[in-house]
Amino acid sequence: MxxxxxxxxxxxxxxxxxxxxxxxxxxxxxxxxxVLTGAIDLNQTPHYAVIIDRISHDVPFYRxxxxxxxxxxxxxxxxxxxxxxxxxxxxxxxxxxxxxAVPPTVLLPHKELPHGTSEKSMRNLEFPLDxxxxxxxxxxxxxxxxxxxxxxxxxxxxxxxxxxxxxxxQSRDLCMVLQKAIEFTEYFRCFVAxxxxxxxxxxxxxxxHAERYLKDLARPRTLQARLLWRRMEEDAIKICxxxxxxxxxxxFALKDGTPYAIDFMNPVPDADVHSVGExxxxxxxxxxxxxxxARAKAAPRVAGLHGPAFLGAANAQVSSRKRPAARRRPTxxxxxxxxxxx
Numbered sequence: 001m002x003x004x005x006x007x008x009x010x011x012x013x014x015x016x017x018x019x020x021x022x023x024x025x026x027x028x029x030x031x032x033x034x035v036l037t038g039a040i041d042l043n044q045t046p047h048y049a050v051i052i053d054r055i056s057h058d059v060p061f062y063r064x065x066x067x068x069x070x071x072x073x074x075x076x077x078x079x080x081x082x083x084x085x086x087x088x089x090x091x092x093x094x095x096x097x098x099x100x101a102v103p104p105t106v107l108l109p110h111k112e113l114p115h116g117t118s119e120k121s122m123r124n125l126e127f128p129l130d131x132x133x134x135x136x137x138x139x140x141x142x143x144x145x146x147x148x149x150x151x152x153x154x155x156x157x158x159x160x161x162x163x164x165x166x167x168x169x170q171s172r173d174l175c176m177v178l179q180k181a182i183e184f185t186e187y188f189r190c191f192v193a194x195x196x197x198x199x200x201x202x203x204x205x206x207x208x209h210a211e212r213y214l215k216d217l218a219r220p221r222t223l224q225a226r227l228l229w230r231r232m233e234e235d236a237i238k239i240c241x242x243x244x245x246x247x248x249x250x251x252f253a254l255k256d257g258t259p260y261a262i263d264f265m266n267p268v269p270d271a272d273v274h275s276v277g278e279x280x281x282x283x284x285x286x287x288x289x290x291x292x293x294a295r296a297k298a299a300p301r302v303a304g305l306h307g308p309a310f311l312g313a314a315n316a317q318v319s320s321r322k323r324p325a326a327r328r329r330p331t332x333x334x335x336x337x338x339x340x341x342x
Contacts (some may be wrong), residue, residue: 303335
């Protein structure tokens with residue numbers, strides 16, 4: 001019997017529905033359950049063919065457990081090695097190289113010295129920083145956000161230099177990026193499963209969290225709208241394949257017909273029924289169940305003894321192919337309502 005394990009934390013609706021959906025399908029020789037583990041022996045062999053990870057980003061013990069399991073052949077969704085190495089600034093650079101539109105973005109040094117460092121640790125850092133270069137690239141309306149954050153933690157929308165410096169002073173020792181705000185007319189969150197299935201969900205990041213997923217589920221009717229949705233689907237899949245994520249949510253802010261990729265480092269994408277709504281929830285459960293069963297049939301998968309192998313073959317494939325020419329990105333304005341800061 002090949003087991004599919006669900007590793008999760010505070011969420012309730014999605015893990016339960018996923019286990020139920022997989023077992024209702026009754027795939028031959030495959031069974032789903034919640035993961036149960038204690039202390040991990042170095043010689044322990046995996047109990048699961050597949051583990052769907054929904055919590056290790058917050059629990060280092062779980063992350064180490066998943067890496068050991070993956071080393072021994074368990075297929076972990078998402079790859080714990082790549083998720084540990086990922087960051088937003090690299091993601092933006094990668095997306096841009098793939099021809100996906102992204103807002104102008106600048107990586108900033110820490111406001112306070114990281115723990116265990118001193119001023120001597122920063123000998124290679126320009127001081128004082130040339131802020132004119134930063135504002136020339138971004139303008140004064142932007143989003144200041146952590147390089148590896150999520151859930152809107154420590155994210156600030158700033159509309160002037162004074163607001164920026166007040167927010168930057170609150171960033172402590174976090175490494176931050178400053179990204180130009182996009183005056184969007186529409187906003188979408190795309191749930192991507194298995195690097196091939198995409199659910200486009202109208203979304204409004206300006207609303208309270210409980211109201212952000214919009215209820216309009218109608219497919220686009222005009223040719224222009226259909227082409228836009230196709231481009232978002234293609235860009236979302238392109239990003240996830242390049243990053244090696246089997247599950248992800250990719251957010252797009254639409255301005256002047258161009259979908260700008262805003263946030264796509266979400267290896268634990270929102271899947272709660274009370275958040276996404278019944279229709280999206282049913283699609284997500286079905287897509288992830290299909291993915292988990294397919295991966296269980298393919299298990300075990302041992303990456304090999306070299307570190308880069310654990311980051312996923314997709315990344316090597318991206319670098320070996322000829323990169324597509326980046327689309328020319330239209331100029332954006334810095335003084336209007338806004339892109340997401342997640």
